[in-house]
Amino acid sequence: MRLLYSPISPFARKVRVLALEKGLFDLFSLEIVAPFQDETLRSQNPLCKVPALILDDGEIIFDSSVVADYVDSLAEPRLIPAEQPARRRALTFEAAADGMGDASVLVVRERMRPEEERRQDLFERQLRAVNAALDLFEAAVVDGALSGERFEIGEIAVAVQLAYQDVRQVSDWRPGRPALSDWFEVVSKRASMVATYATVT
Ligand SMILES: N[C@@H](CCC(=O)N[C@@H](CS)C(=O)NCC(=O)O)C(=O)O
Structure with missing residues (x-):
């Protein structure tokens, strides 16, 4: 999986911290992009924002909450609680x-x-x-x-x-x-x- 991120982005950092806490960080290959300068990011995320995650089959998911939810689903322990409230x-x-x-x-x-x-x-x-x-x-x-x-x-x-x-x-x-x-x-x-x-x- 390719994680498009910028080091300073708190949204991308949320995903990186979650993956580290779950021991899943090695699943990512990390690619730095500059969302305000690099318009090619728009072909991967029409909003031209980081983070975006490109899965191994080419599917692209974005918005940090969606990426975090996906990463959380890959292994226990779940850091997004399953049960209400x-x-x-x-x-x-x-x-x-x-x-x-x-x-x-x-x-x-x-x-x-x-x-x-x-x-x-x-x-x-x-x-x-x-x-x-x-x-x-x-x-x-x-x-x-x-x-x-x-x-x-x-x-x-x-x-x-x-x-x-x-x-x-x-x-x-x-x-x-x-x-x-x-x-x-x-x-x-x-x-x-x-x-x-x-x-x-
Ligand atoms: N709701 C988005 C926000 C992501 C976001 O705003 N990322 C910033 C970097 S901190 C960005 O890429 N901004 C580029 C822009 O707004 O054009 C998420 O949670 O992923």
């Missing part, structure tokens, strides 16, 4: 984290534009989404819905997007969120997170 809760954290990532990518892109060309209203709306998602995660660590004891799809998705906040300096998210900050300190030390760490050069 654990399943919907984990997938809701994944959706919130991915949505925070979508908003963060837009914030980063908007910051690259000259200030006079920025759509301030859209920019602030994305930042509100980022901040509200961060508040949700803080509350979830406090009430134990996001756990330090397990590292399933919800925890993985949140962890990689918090790392992206730091790498791209999207937001100064730690002040006022002590539980989330401590939780992130712990999960960042997992071998899967260390092995997939990348920063902008």
